[in-house]
Structures are given as C-alpha cells and as structure tokens.
Amino acid sequence: MGMSRERGYHHGDLRAALITASFELLAESGLRRFSVAAVARRLGVSSAAPYRHFPDRDRLLSAVSAAAARDLRSAILTAADAAGPDPSSRLASVADAYFRYVVSTGAGLHVIYAAELYTVPDDARRVETRALMETVLDLAFAADAPSYQQAVALVEAIIAAAHGYTSLYAEGFFNRGSSSVDAIAMRAVEAARALIRAQTGR
Amino acid sequence: MGMSRERGYHHGDLRAALITASFELLAESGLRRFSVAAVARRLGVSSAAPYRHFPDRDRLLSAVSAAAARDLRSAILTAADAAGPDPSSRLASVADAYFRYVVSTGAGLHVIYAAELYTVPDDARRVETRALMETVLDLAFAADAPSYQQAVALVEAIIAAAHGYTSLYAEGFFNRGSSSVDAIAMRAVEAARALIRAQTGR
C-alpha cells in the first residue's frame, strides 16, 4: 500500500497525517488559530474525518503535544552531543535546541504543557513529557547541580529563558536590529550560560 | 452624574469599563478566549455597544494593550523605588514587577506586543510601549550597561526570563513543589540578577 499521491477514498494513514498537519498549522498560525476543521481542510479530507481518529479537539492537540515532547527531546539530545563534552555547554545547548525547535514548529511549552490539556488524560503524553524533563534534568546533574532541588530550579530557569526568547521572537519583539534566528538563539544560549554559572559556580 | 449602581439606558463611561472588563476577562480566560461579545456580556450591555467605542475587536485589544503598557510601566517604577538605591537591584526588580503584573492581569508581552495588533495603527499604544521600553532601558543604563546595544540586549534578556517564568507559571508548569507567586517571583528576580552580573560584571 503506502500512501499514493492521488489518494482514493481512504487516506492511508490519516492519524499520522493529522499530527503532521497540525504542526504545520501551529507553525504558521499559532495555537490561537488552531482548529480541527482547518487541519482537515489542509489535508483535503472532510471535517468529520479527524473524529474517526481523535474523539475531540483536545485529544488531537494532546497527541500533537506528545509528539512535540518526543521530537523536542530528541532535538535536545542531538544538540547536547553536538555541543561536545563540556557539561555546562551541553546543558546550555538546551536553550539553543528549544529555541530552534519551537521557532520551526510552533509547538513549545504553551502546547506541550498547555493548561487546557490537563483535563484530558493521555498516557502517551505523560510519558513523553516526563522523559523530556528527565533528559534535561540529567544534563543539569551532569553539570554539577548541587542538589535535586537546585537541578530542577536550574532547568526551569533555562527553559523559562529559552521560552521567553522564543515568545518574544514569535511576537516580533526583536524586529529592529539583530533579529536573525541564529543571533537570538545565541543570546538564549548565553543567557543559559549565565544562569548555569550563577547556580553551579561554573 | 457619576456611575450609578443601577445604570439606566446609558452607561456613564462604557469605554473605560470595556478596557477594565477586558483585563478581567484576560486574567480569567486568557487571550484565546477573549471576545468582544464576552466583554459586553460581563458588563451587561448589548453586544453591539462596544462598537460605539471601538471600531473592531483588534482596536479594543489595542487599547487594552496600551493600558497594560502604561500600568506595567508604573508598576515597574514603583518596584524600582521599592528596591532601594542599588542600580542592579532596581533593574532586577523589573522581573518581579513584570511577573506579578502579568500573573494578576493576564496582560503580558503576548498582549502588549501581540503580533496580530501590528496591523492596526494606534498611536496611544505606540507611545505607551515606547515609554515602557525606555523606562526599563533607563534602569539598565543606570546599572552600568556598557553600551546602548548591550543595554538593549540585557533588557531583552531580563524580560525574556521574566516572561518565561510567567508563561510557565500560567501553564501550571510549576505545579509541584514551591509554586507560590512569591516563590516564583523571587526566582525570576534571581535569574535577572544572574543575567545582570553576566553582562555588567556586577
């Protein structure tokens, strides 16, 4: 089988396609404009079709959230490896990976941890978000975080900074001056480094 | 005159009331759920009434954005004065003021600098946002920012961190453990201090 270009009555793998198309929609229009109907339109299926695979809008978003957590985690692992052996650099690279991932997909913390999704239970999502946090925590432990509590605090600080830069970038806050993705990513990493130094004494 | 409790046919000062009610709605439900109709309902006026004062939804939001910028600026000035004479402390207090203001009003950068509002021209809003940025920049200059560019970068870093903490808090990211407003506000300030140290050498 496999998906043919000209699809017939059946799609082939609509479930996966819905998630992928949801990412595109999020990247283009943000969470505010996200709708099941728009995703269906984008895929050229009827607006009822998605409901064969997800019982409601929040469950679709929840699946997107789980996929985002998984992909972000793998982006973070890749970035850490690219950052070399120094534990501080590896931890700081989380900011780089986060910023770039969210800028390109539109699916950041506001999607992954969206408060409105806490009402729908979704084990897959819980597993993925937990794995994501643990991955980042591991990087913090490796970078000499003095205690569990401080590791958590450090991770939260780095993520807050990265998310802040991402939001500001998305809202066009940096419009004048050095506003390239690379430039802002670098500044997010530098902020992360400053936070790491402040808490681990380097 | 003055607004009577039992209002008659006319409201008294609907324009101002719309802005106030918009803040309440934002604080309760966020930007995603914001609607002109809901604001009108909250005030007990017809859903057409707001359009006597604002030509469309975006212009109402724009006025809210301007009011938020003005109020936030005054909150920042108050916080800076409360922080005492030390310039670094005064600058770091921006993070505290930002976090507390947005948590209580729901109107943060995502409202004040909302990308979707850039299409509607609004001089009042432009003036207020500019004044806000200049106020914070002044605090950065006072704290030994080495150059204009670095002052801007430092301010952006502090705001990014504060906004990140605010978003994470709003999404319930801090649910377990020390999640009180005061505790998170303190951590936002400490992040700001770390960023200031990193860029000014204290």
Next chain:
DNA sequence: TTATCAAGTGAGAGACCTCTTACATCGAGT
C-alpha cells in the same frame, strides 16, 4: 467470492463570534 468493518463522506444541529443596521433614549446646549 463475498461479508465485514475501519475509515471515509455530506449534511447539518447548535454554539459562538464579529460586525451592521435601524431604531430608542436621554443629556446638553440653545
């Protein structure tokens, strides 16, 4: 071959939103 059933479709109910239009009310100035 044929029955079955997962996964499509079209139509639409019901909700809500933005914004318009024609009309009602009332305070202020002459």
Next chain:
DNA sequence: ACTCGATGTAAGAGGTCTCTCACTTGATAA
C-alpha cells in the same frame, strides 16, 4: 421647551467551529 448628537438596544446576516449521524467505500480475511 426643543432638538440633536452621542450612546444605547434588538435583530440579524454571515462566518467559523465542534461534533454527530446516517450512509458509502474498499481492503482484508473467510
């Protein structure tokens, strides 16, 4: 006293969204 303009209302057109329902299609397994 009267009128007039600013500010309210009721009604509704036209849009989008979520989700449901009865029906259709076609891949698969007996």
